[in-house]
Amino acid sequence: MTDTNAGAFSDRAHSPWAGVWRKFRHHVGAMVGAAVLILLILAVLVGPWLWQIDPAFIEPKAADMMRTRNLAPSLAHPMGTDQLGRDTLARMLAGGKVSLAVGLVAMAIAILVGTAVGVLAGFVRWLDGPLMRLTDFFLALPLLPLLLVMVMLFRDALAGALGIELGTFLLIVGAIGLTSWMQAARVVRGEVLALKEREFVLAARSIGTPPLRIILTHILPNVLSPVMVAATLGFASAIITESALSFLGLGFPPDFPTWGRLLYEGVEYMQMEPNRVLFPGLAISLTVLGINYIGDGLRDALDPRQRLR
């Protein structure tokens, strides 16, 4: 009700996010991407309640198992079954949960590290040089080979210490997160360097605000928008990286489905059962496409030069 009356005559300050949301809503690609992503997340979260077949269920009798192997899609198994007679839909739902969780957590690590490095480098002058050299150093590392090497070296040790599921999850999430924070750090540092010279920071400093408070209340909220764009791109690339690792056989262990792992297992059977590679591949591609479109929409919506128009 106030929406129509507000507008030009209201002296109530508009939240800057309202404008962002308005722009975002008009970005067709971003809205479709968001819808697809939300659908996929819902499917992965709610799906296992609706589709109650255990993804690890194998017919206990060998004869039954042989009969349920490599079935084509049908009503009982909408996506067919795999070489052990496990239901592919259930495995897709379980695998999607892991793939999305890996993407989210790895992205969160990358963003946390990247923002911390960027803020420190931009705000603390004597840290700027060393931290940026560190960033350059990480950018010069061959990331995919290094990730593969890290998985090879630490998988067994971590799996032994923390259990195979948690160990692998932490290893992959940590490895991806610690090798993809550099872009965020660079962007944040640039923003912080510019923000530091602004009057409101000077004002805050002159009334004696401690540096930590300045960072928390004045700097961080203002670097939120580039961080959000970096986060969406990081989410997409983390999902792709995890799938690539699993696809190369150096990700999650065999009985622990992720979309990349399902694709990897399907490759062996793709001559007879192309569905085995089609479904996980489509799931990865749709997720990444959706996230990338959201990122595009966010970038347009958050770009202040465009908002003025």
Add this chain to the structure above:
Amino acid sequence: MLTYALRRLLLAIPTLLLISLFIFLMVDLAPGSPMSEIPRSIPPETRARMIAALGADQPVFVRYLLWLKQFFVVEPAYLIDGWFGTSLGGDQQRILSWQSRAPVFDVIGDRLGRTMTVVGAGYVIAAAIALPIGIYSAYRQYSWFDQLGTFVAMIGYSVPTFFTGVLLIVIFAVNLGWFPSYYDASLKVKDFASLSRQVWQMALPVTVIALFHAAEISRYTRSSMLDTLGQDYVRTARAKGALEQTVVIKHALRNAMIPVITVLALGMPSIFGGSIIVEQVFKINGIGGALIGAIVASDLPMVQTLTFIFAALIVFFNLVADLLYGMMDPRIRYD
């Protein structure tokens, strides 16, 4: 410019040393011992001798320095020996693979050509497709061509190469049977028939690489071209009555190409990284495949050397990109 180039070259040396140290230490200090591959039935003294024979009983820094010497002194010496028939290498120890007991560089030299051919062809084709599309998309912004191009580029950029590769195999190799589904490394190009078979088996992997990178390059070209087309000097050129093609090609395109060429150079190392996946999909016997094989077999010298070569490629192409940027853009001064 020359002093800048020299300074950058000199700066690359400590960077490379640091990276090599990082890789060496990470591989070395990791909990998974390479010796865990030795069966338990072997008695301890034999085990100790095996470890000593591999040189794994020395302290870390001794082995690091030895590896450095082997990589930067012994191996180039052998390379020169191979070219000119000299004997600079003498009988010095080369970097040996733990898997095959063959020198690591012989394996790499054998496979590098294959990776280069596939990856290079893919990248050249990607650039050849993407540049015109990106330029025309920007020139006719929001036209149906632009909309379609942007959409296809977004898809190409989002769909991972391991899925495109598998999809192409299912469609064109399994269902249609037009192309072989894997790469036959033993094929030697001697005559026209074997050349056409070579082109045929390269078609699918090259397409996968080309599609992915074309998407990336065309997105970049489009936005760079959009930037320059909006510049004042382009408006001035139009206002003074220059031909449209002169405006687009001479005034806009030449300036738009500066960042694009830099990005092309910066993208080179990432295609070598990406080749790991493509080689795995199409069973190409290249350096990416060698890395995976070495990782699975815990062949540490091979893993260290290959990872370092990937790192050296990145540092090298970063350098090339920086120098190209300075050479092409006269506004940039390095004083």
